[in-house]
Amino acid sequence: MIHKYSFNGMFIVLDVNSGAVHIVDELVYDILDYYRELDTDEIVKKLSDKYGEDEIKGGIKELDELVEQRMLFVPDTYSAVVPFVNKREPVVKALCLHIAHDCNLKCKYCFAEEGEYHGKRELMSAEVGKKAIDMLIKASGARKNLEIDFFGGEPLMNFDVVKEIVEYARGLEKQHNKNFRFTITTNGILLDDEKLDYINKNMHNLVLSIDGRKEINDMMRPRAGGQGSYDTIVPKFQKAAESRNQTDYYVRGTFTRHNLDFSEDVMHLADLGFKQISVEPVVADLSEDYAIRESDLPAIFKEYENLTNKIKQRRENGQWFNFFHFMIDLTGGPCVIKRLVGCGSGTEYLAVAPSGDLYPCHQFVGRPEFKMGTVDTGVTNTDIRGRFENCNVYNKPACKECWARFYCSGGCVANSYNTHGDLISPYEIGCEMQRKRIECAIYLKACEE
Amino acid sequence: MTHIKTLNTKRLQNTVAKGGCGECQTSCQSACKTSCTVANQACENK
Numbered sequence: 001m002i003h004k005y006s007f008n009g010m011f012i013v014l015d016v017n018s019g020a021v022h023i024v025d026e027l028v029y030d031i032l033d034y035y036r037e038l039d040t041d042e043i044v045k046k047l048s049d050k051y052g053e054d055e056i057k058g059g060i061k062e063l064d065e066l067v068e069q070r071m072l073f074v075p076d077t078y079s080a081v082v083p084f085v086n087k088r089e090p091v092v093k094a095l096c097l098h099i100a101h102d103c104n105l106k107c108k109y110c111f112a113e114e115g116e117y118h119g120k121r122e123l124m125s126a127e128v129g130k131k132a133i134d135m136l137i138k139a140s141g142a143r144k145n146l147e148i149d150f151f152g153g154e155p156l157m158n159f160d161v162v163k164e165i166v167e168y169a170r171g172l173e174k175q176h177n178k179n180f181r182f183t184i185t186t187n188g189i190l191l192d193d194e195k196l197d198y199i200n201k202n203m204h205n206l207v208l209s210i211d212g213r214k215e216i217n218d219m220m221r222p223r224a225g226g227q228g229s230y231d232t233i234v235p236k237f238q239k240a241a242e243s244r245n246q247t248d249y250y251v252r253g254t255f256t257r258h259n260l261d262f263s264e265d266v267m268h269l270a271d272l273g274f275k276q277i278s279v280e281p282v283v284a285d286l287s288e289d290y291a292i293r294e295s296d297l298p299a300i301f302k303e304y305e306n307l308t309n310k311i312k313q314r315r316e317n318g319q320w321f322n323f324f325h326f327m328i329d330l331t332g333g334p335c336v337i338k339r340l341v342g343c344g345s346g347t348e349y350l351a352v353a354p355s356g357d358l359y360p361c362h363q364f365v366g367r368p369e370f371k372m373g374t375v376d377t378g379v380t381n382t383d384i385r386g387r388f389e390n391c392n393v394y395n396k397p398a399c400k401e402c403w404a405r406f407y408c409s410g411g412c413v414a415n416s417y418n419t420h421g422d423l424i425s426p427y428e429i430g431c432e433m434q435r436k437r438i439e440c441a442i443y444l445k446a447c448e449e
Numbered sequence: 450m451t452h453i454k455t456l457n458t459k460r461l462q463n464t465v466a467k468g469g470c471g472e473c474q475t476s477c478q479s480a481c482k483t484s485c486t487v488a489n490q491a492c493e494n495k
Contacts, residue, residue, distance in 0.1 A: 019461035023454045062450045070460060081465055094475035145472045145493065181474075330457040334490045335468025339461070349475045406461065449456055 002073065003403035004032055007443040008309070014442065016403045017078070020071035021330055023446050027051055028059045035063055036073065078336055079394045085337055086389055092139040092379070094147035094344070095132055096351040096362045097165070099124045100158040104189045105229055107221045109254060109282045109290060111363060112153060117353070118366035123158045124354040129165035131375035132352045137176050139378055149183040151351075151362055156190035166202050183207060185252075187221070188233035188240075196240055204248060208237045211253040212265020212279065220256065220290070238273055246275040250324060253279040256290035260299045263307035270314065270321045278324030281433055283415055294429055301436050308440040312447055326441040328407070339393075342409030346372070346388025350379070360388055363414030387423055388413065396424045404435045470494045 001016040011029040013022040024032075030050065034043045044056050051059075066072035101122045103112070133148075140146055148169065150162050162184065169180045181204035188208055199206055210233055211217040218228025241249055251274045255262035262279055269277045281300070284291035292300070311323055343349060346360030353365050356375040364370040373380040393399040393410045411434065415427035472493040 017461065019457065019459065021456040023456065025452045028452045059452050062453050065450070066453065066455070070462065071455060071458075074460075074462060077462070078465070085469060088469070091471065093471060143471055145474075147475055329491060331459055332492050333459075334473055334492055335464035335494070336461050337465070337469035338473060338490065338492075344475055348471065446456060449454075 001076065001403060002032065004029060005439055007305075007439060010443060010446060012439075012442060012446060013072075014403060015066075015072050015074055016406065017076045018071050018074040019330075019333075019406065020066075020074075021442055021446070022066070022072070023449075025059075027055060028063065031056065031059045031063065035060070078340060081337060082340065082392055082394055085341060085392075089141060090139075090347060090379075090385065090389075091141040091143055092136055092348060092350055093143045093145070094149070094349040095136055096149045096151050096349070097124060097129060097132060098152060098351060098353050098362070098365055099129070099150045099155040099162055099165075100153035101354050102157055103152060103154045103187070104157065104223065105154070105187050105221055106224055107187075109220060109256060109284055109288070111283065112365075116153075116366075119353075122354040124161060124352075124356075126161045126164040126168075128352070128354065128356040128375055129161055130168045131356060133165060133169045133172065135375050135378050137172060137178060140178070144177060145179050145181060147181045147183065149185065151185050154187055154189070155184055156186050156195060159190070159195055163198060170202075181205070185209065187229065188236050189223075189229060191233075191236045191240065196236075196243060199240075200243055206240060206244065206249040208233075208240060208249065208251045209253070210234070210237060210251050210269070211255070212259070212262070213268045216259045216265055217253075219258065220254070234272060241274055241276070250276045250278045252324075253277075254282050255279055256282040256284070257292050257296050258290050260296060260303060263303050263310055266307055266323060267310055270319070275321045276324070277321055280325060281430070283412075283418065283427070283430070285418075292429055297429065297432050300433060304433075304436050304440050308444055312444060315448070325437050326444055328438070328441040328445060330442075330445055336406070339406040339409050341392050343412070345413050346385055346391075360384065361414060363412075364417075391423050396426060398426050398428075398431070402431070402435075404431070404438050407438045408434045464492075467494065 003014045005012055011024045011026060013024050030047055031043060034046055040060055044053050047056050101116055136146055155162055166182060173180060182202055183205040184199055184203050185207040211220055214230040217230045221229050223229055237251060251269050253265060266277055266279050281292055351359045351362045351365050358372040359365045359370050372384050379385055391413050393405040396410050399405045399410050411426045411430055413423050415430050416423055416425050419427040473490050
């Protein structure tokens with residue numbers, strides 16, 4: 001299977017199963033319309049109005065070479081790998097600790113319902129956090145790199161517990177031959193020099209929530225009293241980014257149908273000096289006025305193209321910044337097994353509620369039907385784990401025919417559930433946007449070659 | 450080749466044998482909490 005598209009006059013061909021990316025001329029691009037169906041003479045006939053016979057035969061010969069080198073029309077044989085992947089002893093290697101089900105902002109699109117996740121306001125105790133670390137070490141088998149994400153609500157509302165958990169985990173690393181990588185996500189309201197210093201010394205990654213332009217950010221991310229958060233957080237975030245040498249952090253925003261010109265928000269964040277930027281589409285019930293609708297897709301595609309061109313221009317002018325959703329590693333990206341199984345929610349990756357209850361990921365927290373166990377017992381509901389284990393691209397009918405399946409790995413399971421009530425039917429609007437982002441990302445890479 | 454330039458010579462099919470060590474980052478731990486992005490994760494088993 002291949003996917004071909006053109007962008008700004010560049011002709012790009014992806015071979016889905018080998019991952020090869022080819023930049024071709026218009027001749028080869030045209031030949032590919034017939035290459036698999038017709039023989040050489042028929043292709044020559046089809047394209048004779050536009051190209052000479054020798055030229056067409058030359059193009060076909062080059063395509064033949066790629067097929068021979070297993071970089072074009074490579075068959076998909078990976079489904080045979082799935083049974084082996086599923087036979088592996090289940091391990092947990094990453095936890096999202098919901099350190100605070102409480103928040104000092106009232107973001108309108110919050111899937112955590114302003115921090116409460118369908119439940120009550122609650123802070124995680126140090127005891128629960130430490131048990132989560134113990135459980136993770138026990139459940140991680142031979143995996144060395146373990147990840148902890150302090151999430152909320154707003155984790156800085158419970159920062160003393162964050163520190164206690166970090167110290168506890170660090171104290172166990174050597175004994176168990178583990179390497180903990182910590183991430184903290186914050187809205188910045190409570191960020192101060194002391195906390196930043198601690199975060200810089202201890203956290204592998206820092207995610208700073210901001211949506212972009214002041215009017216956009218403040219519209220969706222107000223404080224409890226209704227006033228905006230932009231003016232408070234921007235200087236703190238700029239300081240945080242600089243203090244981390246502009247690496248190992250992200251300013252992360254959400255765009256909604258209220259700002260379909262979101263490239264302006266990305267560029268605004270770049271103008272503020274940020275070099276690591278992530279702005280992603282809101283996921284919301286269609287009854288919400290800010291939810292992205294199918295009818296918005298043409299505008300969103302156009303906007304991703306605008307963003308691509310703006311990033312390209314900045315980079316050509318020496319003003320480099322990274323846009324998370326256009327990152328793509330064509331030379332050393334993940335192995336095919338990672339690409340088959342995706343994010344690992346419900347299996348390798350679990351979320352821990354303040355009470356110590358375990359859920360498949362942060363988006364399922366507070367849904368009793370998805371409770372998988374507790375930090376005391378570990379995963380006891382193996383039925384739920386089994387359902388998530390089966391979430392690979394071969395069990396998702398829509399993915400089988402999709403060229404992007406090894407880039408997104410079947411997409412977000414929570415989005416599937418929220419949209420269709422099952423774990424294997426992808427959220428189509430998300431798929432459409434994902435495919436567009438991949439096309440843009442590969443084009444940007446090609447421009448840099 | 451005069452008509453085709455290949456950007457990457459790494460072939461996905463060659464990662465089957467040594468893949469699956471699981472040491473790489475979980476995708477949602479980076480900067481993505483609502484839209485799964487896997488292909489940008491770095492391999493830790495090179």
